[in-house]
Amino acid sequence: MADRSYAKHRLGPLLPTRLRPVTRPRPWVELAFTALLYWAYTLTRNAVPAHRFAAVRRAHEIWDAERELHVNIELAVNHTTDKVGWLIVGMNYYYATLHFIVTIAVLVWLYARHPARYRAVRTGLYTATLLALAGFAFFATAPPRFLAGQGFIDTVVVHHTWGSWASGDVASLSNQYAAMPSVHIIWSTWSGLTLAFLARRTWVRVLGVCYPVVTFTVILATANHFVADAAAGAATLAVAFLLQRLLTGREAYPTLRQPQGEAAR
Incomplete structure (x- = not known):
């Protein structure tokens, strides 16, 4: 009876079997898929100049709202970590490099070691990234370091x-107003x-x-995100996995209902 109830309320699939x-x-x-995502990112990057003033205005609105809610810990984290030179420099490099290295490494590992899980888990990532790109296009938001007069330190x-935002080459290759939601x-x-x-x-x-806990600390310490x-990044990922479940009817990760043999290598 319980199995029937679970099947009745199961999400999806909306896509046909094939x-x-x-x-x-x-x-x-x-x-x-990767080339498609990069092309979509290029579209948002090329639209940056038109979004500049709206992006800074939204950043001020977010900062004001956080102060009203007393969750504005960014400035304290930014100033505290900046006092320790080796720590903040390490965080700058962490922010600039691990973002790509770890994600690609996990994707390759997933592809090689967990083929049965790969499609569902990868779909969650790609869907979340596309949703984030849509957010950058329609809700461009500046990072805290762009808020003049608020006391934020642009640690990079x-x-x-290396890779300073002040560099023309780096600035031309990145969307400087892509803070909401945080892709990191x-x-x-x-x-x-x-x-x-x-x-x-x-281990x-x-x-x-x-890893995500440390990343959260880093994005605040470097004044790159509110x-x-x-919070918007976490919500975006949750929505992406929900969409993945609706489309395929399959859970991306193992659950307690599944046998232990499903555990990963």
Whole structure:
């Protein structure tokens, strides 16, 4: 009876069987998806100049709202960490590099070691990224470091870290008004969940849990995101996995209802 009730309330699938295979996709298909995402990002980057004033205005509105709610911890974290030189420089490099390195590494590991889970878990990531890009296009938001007069320290510029936002080349390759939602939180939370649910070794699962927490600290310390941006990033990922479930009818990660044999290698 319980099984019937669960089946009755199960979400999805909305897609026909032929459009929701469980086998591992070919590498060229994944490369095509990646190229599509980069092209979509390029569209949002090219629209940056037109969004500048609205983006800064929204940032001020977010900061004011956070102060009203007493969740405005960004400035304190930013100033506290900036007092420790090696720590803040390390965080600058963390922000600039691990964002891509860890996500790509987890994707490759997932593809190689968990082919049966790959499509569902990857779809959650790609859907969340596309939703974030839509947010950048229609709700451009400046990072805290752009709020003149509020006391935020642009740690990358102040400490002359490699890849400084003040560099023309770096600024031309990145969307400077893409704070809401935080893709750093989307990608780090996705990576952390994937390792926490699918990794076999306990220490890897623990790292998976810690990774988004550390990333959250870093994005505040470097004045690149508000608390609201992080919350929006987590919500975006949750919506993406819900959409994935509606489309395929499959859960991305193992649940307690499934046998232990489903555990990842």
